[in-house]
Amino acid sequence: MPNTLDFDDITSWVFDLDNTLYPRHTDLFSQIDKKMTAYVQNLLSLPRDEARKVQKDYYRDYGTTLNGLMKIHGIDPNDFLEKVHDIDYSWIKPHPELGEAIRTLPGRKFIFTNGDVGHAERTATALGILDHFDEIFDILAADLTPKPAAETYDRFLSLHSIDGASAAMFEDLPRNLTVPKSLGMRTVLIVPHNMDEALGEVWEEEGKDGDHIDYVTDDLAGFLQTYLDAR
The missing domain is CATH 3.40.50.1000 (HAD superfamily/HAD-like)
Structure with a gap:
């Protein structure tokens, strides 16, 4: 205290x-986490497990998955933020x-x-x-x-x-x-x-x-x- x-x-x-x-334990972020995996999967045409590994590696190495995707793949950050935050806040x-x-x-x-x-x-x-x-x-x-x-x-x-x-x-x-x-x-x-x-x-x-x-x-x-x- x-x-x-x-x-x-x-x-x-x-x-x-x-x-x-x-x-x-509210587990709200799990929705965002899944959206990020799907984004990487679609962007790089990877199987889900491989996309999730890329997502987490970028998160660890660049502070956020977004930062890694921008630096390595030059993505539009606004598109990413809009898609991964399209979640259910009633949780x-x-x-x-x-x-x-x-x-x-x-x-x-x-x-x-x-x-x-x-x-x-x-x-x-x-x-x-x-x-x-x-x-x-x-x-x-x-x-x-x-x-x-x-x-x-x-x-x-x-x-x-x-x-x-x-x-x-x-x-x-x-x-x-x-x-x-x-x-x-x-x-x-x-x-x-x-x-x-x-x-x-x-x-x-x-x-x-x-x-x-x-x-x-x-x-x-x-x-x-x-x-x-x-x-």
Whole structure:
């Protein structure tokens, strides 16, 4: 649980989207994952298993499947984003406790995602928390360079005039917290509830015990509320 002193000087609260603002067991991202596999399959005329391997290799090596497809195959990013985010958002249930905790946090609140604004807005709307955020920084705002690239965090901080030392970052991938920690941000890793579920890929767990992670929680709403109650 949070040490209140670690967060008392925080004026910018930064949240990843997928598997962070909603729990991994919601399984929303599995729809996107399947759409990405199908996209690669159709683009490269590959059997599904081979297409999935290419998809995951690009994800690991380039930060996102999209980034790999752009660099290697020169695809239209808007076409990709539109197709892979054509999903059913009814899988997400409203989370009023999370919404109230985010609303009450002192300072500005941001969604910082490797997805696009439309996906972030639809997801946050389904959760009932969209109105509590000041801005959404998406992959297009990042000039199509995804986390964990250092220049993307620099671009985000510069655009919104954020001092890293007064910001906290909540994220489900350990490697995406390395740069935020180096910028002075408080870092919180979101993990599956009771660690009942493994992360999607083995490499996604790399660094989960690193010094760049200040806190680990499987309950984002509870974590935030604990801080607020102790203020």
